[in-house]
Amino acid sequence: MTCEEYRVLLDDFLDGVIRPEDEEKMLRHEAECPACKELRASLSALQSDLSDLSEDVPPLPEDFHAQWTEKVAALSTEEKPKVKVRFTPPVLRTLAACAVLVLVVGTALYSNRRSSLPVSAPQNAAAPSIVLGMKSEAVSQESDMVLYDAAPTLQSTAMPVEEAEEVLESAAYEEAFEPAEYEEIFESAEGDMPAAFSASERDAGSLKAEGAAAITVPSAAFDETLEHIHELCVSLGGNCSSQAFKENSSPRQTVLEIHIPQSSSDAFLSSLSHLGRVTAYAPTVEDAAGETCTFSLTVSEESE
Amino acid sequence: MDDPVLVRKAKAGDAKAFEALATPCEPMIWRVCWQMMGSREDAQDCAQEAFVKAWSRISSWNEAASFSTWLYRIAVTCCLDALRKKKVRASDSVDAMQESGHDLPARDPGPQESLERAEHNRQVREALSALPEEQRTPLILSCVEEKSYEEIALILSLPPGTVKSRISRGRLALKKMLSDPSQTGNKSDSVPSNSMKGGASHDL
Numbered sequence: 001m002t003c004e005e006y007r008v009l010l011d012d013f014l015d016g017v018i019r020p021e022d023e024e025k026m027l028r029h030e031a032e033c034p035a036c037k038e039l040r041a042s043l044s045a046l047q048s049d050l051s052d053l054s055e056d057v058p059p060l061p062e063d064f065h066a067q068w069t070e071k072v073a074a075l076s077t078e079e080k081p082k083v084k085v086r087f088t089p090p091v092l093r094t095l096a097a098c099a100v101l102v103l104v105v106g107t108a109l110y111s112n113r114r115s116s117l118p119v120s121a122p123q124n125a126a127a128p129s130i131v132l133g134m135k136s137e138a139v140s141q142e143s144d145m146v147l148y149d150a151a152p153t154l155q156s157t158a159m160p161v162e163e164a165e166e167v168l169e170s171a172a173y174e175e176a177f178e179p180a181e182y183e184e185i186f187e188s189a190e191g192d193m194p195a196a197f198s199a200s201e202r203d204a205g206s207l208k209a210e211g212a213a214a215i216t217v218p219s220a221a222f223d224e225t226l227e228h229i230h231e232l233c234v235s236l237g238g239n240c241s242s243q244a245f246k247e248n249s250s251p252r253q254t255v256l257e258i259h260i261p262q263s264s265s266d267a268f269l270s271s272l273s274h275l276g277r278v279t280a281y282a283p284t285v286e287d288a289a290g291e292t293c294t295f296s297l298t299v300s301e302e303s304e
Numbered sequence: 305m306d307d308p309v310l311v312r313k314a315k316a317g318d319a320k321a322f323e324a325l326a327t328p329c330e331p332m333i334w335r336v337c338w339q340m341m342g343s344r345e346d347a348q349d350c351a352q353e354a355f356v357k358a359w360s361r362i363s364s365w366n367e368a369a370s371f372s373t374w375l376y377r378i379a380v381t382c383c384l385d386a387l388r389k390k391k392v393r394a395s396d397s398v399d400a401m402q403e404s405g406h407d408l409p410a411r412d413p414g415p416q417e418s419l420e421r422a423e424h425n426r427q428v429r430e431a432l433s434a435l436p437e438e439q440r441t442p443l444i445l446s447c448v449e450e451k452s453y454e455e456i457a458l459i460l461s462l463p464p465g466t467v468k469s470r471i472s473r474g475r476l477a478l479k480k481m482l483s484d485p486s487q488t489g490n491k492s493d494s495v496p497s498n499s500m501k502g503g504a505s506h507d508l
Contacts, residue, residue: 007472011468011471011472014475015446015453042479042483043475043476043479046428046475046478046479046482047447047475049424049425049428050428050432050443050447050448051447051448051450052421052424052425052428053339053425053428053429053432053448054335054339054448054449054450056422056425056429057334057335057338057339058338058344060330060331060334061334061344061348064330064334064348064351064352065327065330067352068326068351068352068355068356069319069323071352071355071356072319072322072323072355072356072359073319075356075359075360076317076319076359228364236385237389263388263389264385264388266384267381267384267385267388269461270381270460270461271381273461274364274366274461275364
């Protein structure tokens with residue numbers, strides 16, 4: 001047995017799922033390798049240290065129950081706010097699929113402070129709300145103009161080896177990234193993402209499509225999911241700056257342009273996976289400060 | 305198994321039914337929030353937020369997981385979000401607590417053994433909080449909360465294999481940190497942890 005093989009069994013040992021015959025093998029290896037023996041001793045002690053922490057918990061605060069039940073009661077007497085989903089009018093959907101879209105967003109709320117943000121899409125209900133297009137390309141520091149065009153930018157970001165291994169071993173990858181299906185996802189969205197997803201960039205199965213994400217949701221929950229995604233973006237301090245239906249697509253398909261703080265990217269993915277089957281997720285860090293990531297999220301209806 | 309009547313009523317907007325479903329989960333949610341956040345105040349905020357969020361999203365619970373697992377998952381997400389938003393590591397909270405003398409059972413007068421154990425726990429907790437988040441959370445859920453890989457996979461939306469590898473890497477990183485306390489910013493060396501006694505003869 002090599003030290004590497006020993007390490008695999010060591011995890012099983014620490015998790016308490018080691019088979020007796022494997023433990024025998026470990027003992028035989030330890031007789032020849034004091035370093036591995038020492039490693040087991042120290043990791044076993046660490047395991048015990050960590051278990052001890054479970055006892056080191058202060059008691060539940062006395063008012064804990066009263067606090068949350070009061071909040072729940074207060075919420076339940078209020079009407080739940082409806083999330084406004086901004087739908088692109090049909091005529092403009094065509095424009096969005098064809099060319100660069102330029103929108104003027106109202107003046108007052110896009111002050112210097114706001115225009116200094118990396119992506120200035122509306123973030124509250126009072127702001128002018130309709131923003132079309134696929135990607136914010138430029139934000140003027142001086143004026144209140146926000147320019148949008150139809151092509152998301154792709155950026156190459158290196159993926160650490162460990163992360164790549166995790167993606168490759170993930171069930172989601174195995175299920176979702178059959179090359180043919182991967183190709184299909186982006187081909188079907190090609191009308192909405194013309195330049196960005198050229199064949200070279202979306203090398204099938206290679207996860208090279210930066211700036212894109214895709215989720216497949218049950219047909220019955222399609223509209224509800226779109227609302228949830230809008231709500232989710234806002235709750236994470238981001239926004240959804242555009243929503244474009246893919247015309248005549250069956251199953252239905254919608255592309256959302258998402259902007260969220262980089263720090264919330266994992267939380268977004270985690271919540272997204274509640275809503276359906278996430279088949280791609282590669283947000284691109286958009287701004288120089290690395291604080292906001294942007295991506296096109298293709299929401300597809302599950303085929304019957 | 306969740307009571308189907310309570311589930312149906314809660315999903316239909318019955319706050320009392322929701323309360324009946326959620327109340328038994330309070331100790332579990334409080335515990336994980338405390339383990340994740342390391343301070344009473346932050347744990348309380350996150351735990352409260354988890355219950356309120358669960359209520360506001362009860363209609364989206366698809367019942368694939370039990371109510372308690374779903375709520376647990378929301379609580380973990382609340383903690384992760386809070387840690388990210390504040391950009392404060394749990395260790396900072398622990399330090400702040402200790403500086404202010406709050407939430408420190410170890411500082412209470414007591415037998416020497418109790419004091420040493422508390423100090424020992426503090427060191428482990430501090431090292432734990434210095435781990436990268438992707439390792440820390442699975443490690444807390446596994447080794448402290450004693451959740452199975454399958455449960456953790458469900459809570460964190462990760463494949464079980466990924467959970468296992470992150471825990472494995474987390475253990476080794478934690479051992480390394482405890483062997484070299486300077487890596488965690490731990491200035492205290494009064495009570496060596498059991499796990500610090502093991503040599504670092506393996507190049508990890």
